Amino acid sequence: MPLIALDLDGTLVDQASAARAWSAGFVDEWRLPAGEVDVVATALTARRPKGEVFSEIIGRLGLPTAADDVWLDYRSRMPSLVTVTDEDRIALTELRAAGWTLGIVTNGMLDNQEGKIRRTCLDSLVDGWVVSDDVGVRKPAPAIFEALASRLGCALEGWMIGDSLELDVAGGAAVGLRTAWLDDGSDPTGYRPDLVVDSVAAAARAILDGQPSATPR
Known part of the structure; x- marks a missing residue:
């Protein structure tokens, strides 16, 4: 057929609701301003390769972690969200x-x-x-x-x-x-x-x- x-x-x-849920956990873990939930969630729903997105997020926020590690966490958690x-x-x-x-x-x-x-x-x-x-x-x-x-x-x-x-x-x-x-x-x-x-x-x-x-x- x-x-x-x-x-x-x-x-x-x-995907949008799941990305927002992950973003809320990410912001809470790193004790970021609450407004970052919207910023990060919007970035994650853009139709772009996620490797680029995470590099920009970590670079902009200046977090002491590797973008690839955060991306891996995102990939591992999204199926449950x-x-x-x-x-x-x-x-x-x-x-x-x-x-x-x-x-x-x-x-x-x-x-x-x-x-x-x-x-x-x-x-x-x-x-x-x-x-x-x-x-x-x-x-x-x-x-x-x-x-x-x-x-x-x-x-x-x-x-x-x-x-x-x-x-x-x-x-x-x-x-x-x-x-x-x-x-x-x-x-x-x-x-x-x-x-x-x-x-x-x-x-x-x-x-x-x-x-x-x-x-x-």
Whole structure:
């Protein structure tokens, strides 16, 4: 059956809330001003390589620790902090029951991203996944989508569901996938997602119904 590729952070899992929870613990541990929780959490939700982000955070704050050590702590703790909604879990089950092949395509470090997938039991709800750290290429490069289709043994046709216009919508469209964008408030000018939705569950309903339930932008 055709493929539904899904982003992980900000799409299947609540990355923003998890990043804020980790940031609160980090600020408390180092006895930093309370306002740093927002600053650090915002930096961590930016779509950038986390190695760069942690180097900037530690350098700016002048903390007596290595950025790599803090990054490792973040990666080890995040799988226990992220959550998946019940509605999205049900939606994944319904999509697979309807015959769709489901795969997660995500940028990030293998230990962190696989930890999230397994800890939230998403591994039992999808057919497989690829992580940029493992395959050596990041979204929106076509090669990471091709790696997912190859790993799942299916054609690269179907849908890409994600919250990033640049990484998920543009990347998915470039390899011939239709795209469902989880509106995060970004300016969609220059991008043309096939669906604009507020959750994976909403995208699944539209796909299963065979007609858009949200207005394309």
